[in-house]
Amino acid sequence: GQNIDQPTEMTATEGAIVQINCTYQTSGFNGLFWYQQHAGEAPTFLSYNVLDGLEEKGRFSSFLSRSKGYSYLLLKELQMKDSASYLCAVLDSNYQLIWGAGTKLIIKP
C-alpha cells in the first residue's frame, strides 16, 4: 500500500528553527509537495521537490532524498503565525496525490 508518515504534532519556540520530517512509500514518484493549513482554512502551497536536494524559499526550505523516500520542511526564524498544520503529499506514478495526515506545529512565545 501507499503510505506517508509525518509526526502528528511538534512544538517549537518563536524565533527558533524546526524541521518537520516526512517519509513515504508510494507506487512511483513524480514529486513531493508541502502545504500549510491554518485551522479552518484551505491548504496553501509551500514547496515542490522532484529532484534530490534542498530548495530554499525565504524562511522555508524543503529537502528531498528519493533514494531514502524522505523529505523535510525546515522553518527558520519561527513566528507565531507559523502555527498551523503542515501537510506532506506525494504524486505517485499515476499522478495521484497521496496525502500525509499532517503535522500540527505549535509555536510558543
Add this chain to the structure above:
Amino acid sequence: GAVVSQHPSRVICKSGTSVKIECRSLDFQATTMFWYRQFPKQSLMLMATSNEGSKATYEQGVEKDKFLINHASLTLSTLTVTSAHPEDSSFYICSARDHGWDTGELFFGEGSRLTVL
C-alpha cells in the same frame, strides 16, 4: 498565482435537503478539478476527480449518487451533496491545477464548511 474560488464558505442545512457547492478557477482554465473532504483533525481525503466534459472519477467508498459532480465548463465544477445527513457535515475543499504537474502547484479553493442539522 492562479486563483480558485469556492462558494459558499459556510452552509447549514436540514437533514434530507441537498446542498450545492461551486468551485471556480478565476484566471485559468482547469480541465481537472479535485474534490476533497476533511474531518476535524484529519488530513484531506480525495473524494473524486472532476474532468471537464466527462464523468467524474470517484474514489473507493464515495457514493456517486450522493455526491454529484458536474464539470460543465473549463472554469466551473460543482459538488452537490444530495439528501444530506449529519454525518455529511464536514469541510469540503476543491482544488485545480493549471497546466501540468510540472508547474508544481495545486490551487485550492477557500473551502466550504457544511453543517447538517
